[in-house]
Amino acid sequence: MIKEAVIVGAGLGSRLRGTLENRxxxxxxxxxxxxxxxxxxxxxSHGIERIIIGTGHCSEWYERLAERYPAIDxxxxxxxxxxxxxxxxxxxxxxxxxxxxxxxxxxLYDSIALHTLINDPHxxxxxxxxxxxxxxxxxxxxxxxxxxxxxxxxxxxxGEPFAELVGISKLSYNTLMAMCAFAAKxxxxxxxxxxxxxxxxxxxxxxxxxxxxxxxxxxxxIDDANHLALALEHTLPRVLENELLRGVRREVLLNPGPATxxxxxxxxxxxxxICPREExxxxxxxxxxxxxxxxxxxxxxxxxxxxxxxxxxxxxxMISSCVPKDGKLLIINNGSYGARMATIxxxxxxxFGVFESSTYQPLDLNALTKVLDKGFYTHLAAVYHETTTGLxxxxxxxxxxCHDRGIVTIIDTVSAFAAIDIxxxxxxxxxMASTSNKNIQGMAGACFVFCNRKELEKLKNExxxxxxxxx
Amino acid sequence: MIKEAVIVGAGLGSRLRGTLENRxxxxxxxxxxxxxxxxxxxxxSHGIERIIIGTGHCSEWYERLAERYPAIDxxxxxxxxxxxxxxxxxxxxxxxxxxxxxxxxxxLYDSIALHTLINDPHxxxxxxxxxxxxxxxxxxxxxxxxxxxxxxxxxxxxGEPFAELVGISKLSYNTLMAMCAFAAKxxxxxxxxxxxxxxxxxxxxxxxxxxxxxxxxxxxxIDDANHLALALEHTLPRVLENELLRGVRREVLLNPGPATxxxxxxxxxxxxxICPREExxxxxxxxxxxxxxxxxxxxxxxxxxxxxxxxxxxxxxMISSCVPKDGKLLIINNGSYGARMATIxxxxxxxFGVFESSTYQPLDLNALTKVLDKGFYTHLAAVYHETTTGLxxxxxxxxxxCHDRGIVTIIDTVSAFAAIDIxxxxxxxxxMASTSNKNIQGMAGACFVFCNRKELEKLKNExxxxxxxxx
Numbered sequence: 001m002i003k004e005a006v007i008v009g010a011g012l013g014s015r016l017r018g019t020l021e022n023r024x025x026x027x028x029x030x031x032x033x034x035x036x037x038x039x040x041x042x043x044x045s046h047g048i049e050r051i052i053i054g055t056g057h058c059s060e061w062y063e064r065l066a067e068r069y070p071a072i073d074x075x076x077x078x079x080x081x082x083x084x085x086x087x088x089x090x091x092x093x094x095x096x097x098x099x100x101x102x103x104x105x106x107x108l109y110d111s112i113a114l115h116t117l118i119n120d121p122h123x124x125x126x127x128x129x130x131x132x133x134x135x136x137x138x139x140x141x142x143x144x145x146x147x148x149x150x151x152x153x154x155x156x157x158x159g160e161p162f163a164e165l166v167g168i169s170k171l172s173y174n175t176l177m178a179m180c181a182f183a184a185k186x187x188x189x190x191x192x193x194x195x196x197x198x199x200x201x202x203x204x205x206x207x208x209x210x211x212x213x214x215x216x217x218x219x220x221x222i223d224d225a226n227h228l229a230l231a232l233e234h235t236l237p238r239v240l241e242n243e244l245l246r247g248v249r250r251e252v253l254l255n256p257g258p259a260t261x262x263x264x265x266x267x268x269x270x271x272x273x274i275c276p277r278e279e280x281x282x283x284x285x286x287x288x289x290x291x292x293x294x295x296x297x298x299x300x301x302x303x304x305x306x307x308x309x310x311x312x313x314x315x316x317x318m319i320s321s322c323v324p325k326d327g328k329l330l331i332i333n334n335g336s337y338g339a340r341m342a343t344i345x346x347x348x349x350x351x352f353g354v355f356e357s358s359t360y361q362p363l364d365l366n367a368l369t370k371v372l373d374k375g376f377y378t379h380l381a382a383v384y385h386e387t388t389t390g391l392x393x394x395x396x397x398x399x400x401x402c403h404d405r406g407i408v409t410i411i412d413t414v415s416a417f418a419a420i421d422i423x424x425x426x427x428x429x430x431x432m433a434s435t436s437n438k439n440i441q442g443m444a445g446a447c448f449v450f451c452n453r454k455e456l457e458k459l460k461n462e463x464x465x466x467x468x469x470x471x
Numbered sequence: 472m473i474k475e476a477v478i479v480g481a482g483l484g485s486r487l488r489g490t491l492e493n494r495x496x497x498x499x500x501x502x503x504x505x506x507x508x509x510x511x512x513x514x515x516s517h518g519i520e521r522i523i524i525g526t527g528h529c530s531e532w533y534e535r536l537a538e539r540y541p542a543i544d545x546x547x548x549x550x551x552x553x554x555x556x557x558x559x560x561x562x563x564x565x566x567x568x569x570x571x572x573x574x575x576x577x578x579l580y581d582s583i584a585l586h587t588l589i590n591d592p593h594x595x596x597x598x599x600x601x602x603x604x605x606x607x608x609x610x611x612x613x614x615x616x617x618x619x620x621x622x623x624x625x626x627x628x629x630g631e632p633f634a635e636l637v638g639i640s641k642l643s644y645n646t647l648m649a650m651c652a653f654a655a656k657x658x659x660x661x662x663x664x665x666x667x668x669x670x671x672x673x674x675x676x677x678x679x680x681x682x683x684x685x686x687x688x689x690x691x692x693i694d695d696a697n698h699l700a701l702a703l704e705h706t707l708p709r710v711l712e713n714e715l716l717r718g719v720r721r722e723v724l725l726n727p728g729p730a731t732x733x734x735x736x737x738x739x740x741x742x743x744x745i746c747p748r749e750e751x752x753x754x755x756x757x758x759x760x761x762x763x764x765x766x767x768x769x770x771x772x773x774x775x776x777x778x779x780x781x782x783x784x785x786x787x788x789m790i791s792s793c794v795p796k797d798g799k800l801l802i803i804n805n806g807s808y809g810a811r812m813a814t815i816x817x818x819x820x821x822x823f824g825v826f827e828s829s830t831y832q833p834l835d836l837n838a839l840t841k842v843l844d845k846g847f848y849t850h851l852a853a854v855y856h857e858t859t860t861g862l863x864x865x866x867x868x869x870x871x872x873c874h875d876r877g878i879v880t881i882i883d884t885v886s887a888f889a890a891i892d893i894x895x896x897x898x899x900x901x902x903m904a905s906t907s908n909k910n911i912q913g914m915a916g917a918c919f920v921f922c923n924r925k926e927l928e929k930l931k932n933e934x935x936x937x938x939x940x941x942x
Contacts, residue, residue, distance in 0.1 A: 112716045112717070115716070115717075116716055119718075119719060119720045120720070121720055214712065214716065215708065215712055216708070216709050216712055216713070237686065237687070238687050241685065241686055241687050242687070245583045245586070245587055245685065246583070246586075246717070247590075248590060248741055248742060248743055249590045249591070249592055249743040250743070250744070251743045251744045251745070251746075253744055253745075253746040254746070255746045255747070255748050258747065260744040261744055263741075266740065266741045266742075267741060269737065269740045269741070269914070270719055270734075270737045270738060270740070270741060271719060271737075272719055272720040272721070272722045273721070273722045273724055273731040273732055274722070274724075275722075275724040275725070275726045276726070276729065277726050307780075308779060308780050308781050308784070308915070308916055309778075309779050309780045309784070309939065310779050310939075312938070312939055313779070313780070313939045316937065316938050316939045320937070340938075343938060344938045347935045347936070347937060347938050347941075348937075443740070444779070445779055445916040445917075446916075464818045465818070466787065466791070466818060466819075466937055466940070467783070467787050467811075467814060467815045467818050468780065468781075468783055468784045468787045468940070469937070469939070469940075470818075
């Protein structure tokens, strides 16, 4: 999975000076939206989590943009006046940690281009299109393997052009490094190198950069007033329509859950198949668990366990796994899910009691304290937010009461996680459960239990009550 | 969900006589594929399960096509020579059971058109495009609600055209019936009515037919040699590229499971959100269960129960739910999943024994018979096909042995269901489990247990061993 993109944004739109008034090229407005901002949104909706933008001229424009997009990570090319786009890419490369998508900043394009590159099996792909006759074409010639051989604006240099360069590429980390090495060798003789030259240089140095040609791609680079007029009349309406057509009707669901999902969440399911026995799959599971944990605690002290199943399954995982044979569980019941936890505890014949409370009045903490003070209970289970009624239990206060008495806490946070500020350590939550389809607004089908590692460790010699649901 | 389509295919391609040589219009070949066959494939990949085609001239061409596509359901318009396309649609309508997509047979189109109609919130949608200048345009004018007011080839009749008619529409069952009623009223005065006239007639009679305009849709109706040349040069390459670009790289996974998935399976996840408390959702669950059951038995005697979870969960559902307190379970262990069932039985402290057998040699049925003849066991669990080794157990023979001795059978058919011919009644299988991601080649995440209703009924007063996994 590609998670990073680089946009080389240092250039000024000098040929658009009348329109751009001292802005970087990417800040041309089409339909009241910056062209680079459109690109940022497309990248985010295709799973890119970090967009490294190399700035130069008028970098304050990018700084203001970055305030609105946490995914943007700016780096300034101090020598932007003396370098070309490759100089900016070299600066950006210091921040890159994996494979990337590389984009020019002044491109208007149908986002199917991103899908095409991400999907392509080649690790390095330079995107080409049919010939646009735009008057500012950059041509690509290829070798017998359809890999880059020449990139040039001059047809006489190219000979037989295979495609026109769009300005979007997929690069493996190693190939990016090879491009930087090529550029470094030529800092003296080619101080204003463009990144296209480094692509050809890397290919010549033994890297393999495949050219993917999309004959009818809707796109346009906007360098002058004529391009701008054509973009507004022809390119933008086509791009907007294409992207609208691929979208899905958004329903308003008047139910407490599951949450509705965006197009990008739905489309994230449409990816190449992955083998669950591969390291790649294990890494993805690890990454998901760590990202989930990071919402609520440190991965040193807390661990997330994934299950295929519903929120009810996650609750049952906790009730059936977290109370040892000699444990005594108090369940707070002030709503459907509290009642369900009591039902589940009954199924397993746990030694448990129920603290009954109104389904619409605040919990009586004094009464609860008195029960806990009897010293009978070792574990407490409660629902943070009752999905059905909206009732919130004062979990941090309950957590403090339990912590002071050495009682382990088991919290259903199905509709609280990722909406209410939770810090498992601060709030003294030892185990908590949630699902993919509530506040994180993913598709239904996965659920997870967050565990205090120390408490989890204590359970390792307990007999299993189930096989699948055992933590 | 729209499950039916109607193609009015009775017409001869008279203006293409040189090319078509006495074939129906839909049998024009582009790149060695019939144009109507391309359409059939697109419909199937968009979830259409039944394609009703009304035939007329040279219907044998459609009969040969139908042999290759079980989804095609032909009906012959006996009066094709005296009626227009509406006459054929009236004949087709007798087979329609719900909402439909209606298509002309001689259309080449980007399948995004189908996605657009299916996604559109209006129940009736007539698809329009920008103006193609094809020389054979049919224009649509609309009223203030963007509903059909006029459809005509003559610009002077239309006044201000809103869009060009593509020839693909979405019609609710009721609106289709209103169109048929309109046509029936005019059988005498308009014997050769085209379906477009009935669309306008239905709108005038109080139905609401929204016009959805896709300005840049790639499509072409092919009526003459000029259209054909343009289709080959311009339309077909664009359609093929667009559809290729939306696809997903197909990986070959060298693992025993889960199965890889096709683009249409992946894309079936990209639909409008649906509320799990709605009747629509319940109906879909019911439909899935009945369709699954139909593979292996009658829905009167057998029932399928769905779970969110893996194949292991489905096995655990059976082991933990199907053996009553006083039951005695024999588990055949000749592979990983047999061993796992024994582990699960151990977790629940069932009264069980294990029949050990080689993981690569056939099971010794005589030895098994001797064990069963002791009369100790009431239930038997086995794996039909061991995913890890490919070993098959002789389930019909084992089923017969059990049936003769009144022993209930519990079979893991995770990688057998939908690949091996199973008839639960004939094979004496009482409970069996499988998943969405093996032979039916769906996405992972759902699993199901097939139950003999009579045996399921007997379990209803048994205490639950789990909450989520209880049958």
